[in-house]
Amino acid sequence: MDYDNEPSEETKNNWHNDPNNWIWGIFYYNSKDKRIFPPKKIKEFGYTTNFANPHSLFAIIILIITLIVIGKYMN
Numbered sequence: 001m002d003y004d005n006e007p008s009e010e011t012k013n014n015w016h017n018d019p020n021n022w023i024w025g026i027f028y029y030n031s032k033d034k035r036i037f038p039p040k041k042i043k044e045f046g047y048t049t050n051f052a053n054p055h056s057l058f059a060i061i062i063l064i065i066t067l068i069v070i071g072k073y074m075n
Contacts, residue, residue, distance in 0.1 A: 012038075027051055 007015075015021055016039065021030040028038055031052040036059055040048045049056045 007033075016041075016043075023051075 028048050029052045036056040037047040
């Protein structure tokens with residue numbers, strides 16, 4: 001597989017349906033998947049974080065800091 005190209009939808013679906021990519025069935029962890037926010041296990045419920053992607057952890061930290069700052073100024 002060439003990592004410079006976007007994986008096919010079939011590959012993404014295979015990753016999504018593989019139970020080895022889900023920790024406890026709720027945390028998505030797949031180092032081959034470069035998406036920061038892939039769909040949740042039940043796709044209709046939105047998106048989750050790919051905890052194997054270091055960029056996603058950075059995005060979560062930024063989100064938490066933003067919510068804390070907004071919460072301080074709302075009071």
